[in-house]
Amino acid sequence: MxxxxxxxxxxxxxxxxxxxxxxxxxxxxxxxxxxxxxxxxxxxxxxGGIKYRGAYQRAQDYSKGDVVTFNGCAWIAVRTLKETEAPASCDGWMLMVKKGRDA
Structure with a gap:
């Protein structure tokens, strides 16, 4: 009750x-x-806000605000994404931090 x-x-x-x-x-x-x-x-x-989800996983769905690492860069989801939408391959991700130079 x-x-x-x-x-x-x-x-x-x-x-x-x-x-x-x-x-x-x-x-x-x-x-x-x-x-x-x-x-x-x-x-x-x-x-709301951002949530770090670790390294990008192909078989994982992502929500707006999720942050992943992919090829040395950090990407943030700007909308809900289905499992096949990888960073740098669709407009659902925005580059947050670009990979730096190796020492």
């Missing part, structure tokens, strides 16, 4: 004030709905 359901179905004796129980629980449920929506948006924002 969700917290929202508990609030809506709580017994009236739980309230110690003269607030009308139906109005109170309805308002509290609305607040919980808004809170849940904001939490989902915050979670989505926190998932």
């Amino acid at each position: 969700s917290l929202r359901d508990l609030i809506k179905n709580a017994p009236p004796e739980l309230l110690k004030s003269s607030v009308q129980t139906g109005v109170f629980y309805e308002a509290l449920a609305e607040v919980m709905d808004v809170f849940d929506a904001m939490k989902k948006r915050l979670d989505a924002l926190e998932e």
Whole structure:
């Protein structure tokens, strides 16, 4: 049972004030709905950014923001990519760091 359901179905004796129980629980449920929506948006924002995924793997799908190394360079995915879309072979990757000279 969700917290929202508990609030809506709580017994009236739980309230110690003269607030009308139906109005109170309805308002509290609305607040919980808004809170849940904001939490989902915050979670989505926190998932953004970049994520290092290691060396590029042909059999792996990649999401926007994933960073891989390929032929000595670092590449970032600018969109969701299917397993056959390799860095330097499609417009779904952007070169982030170019390979330097060997010493």
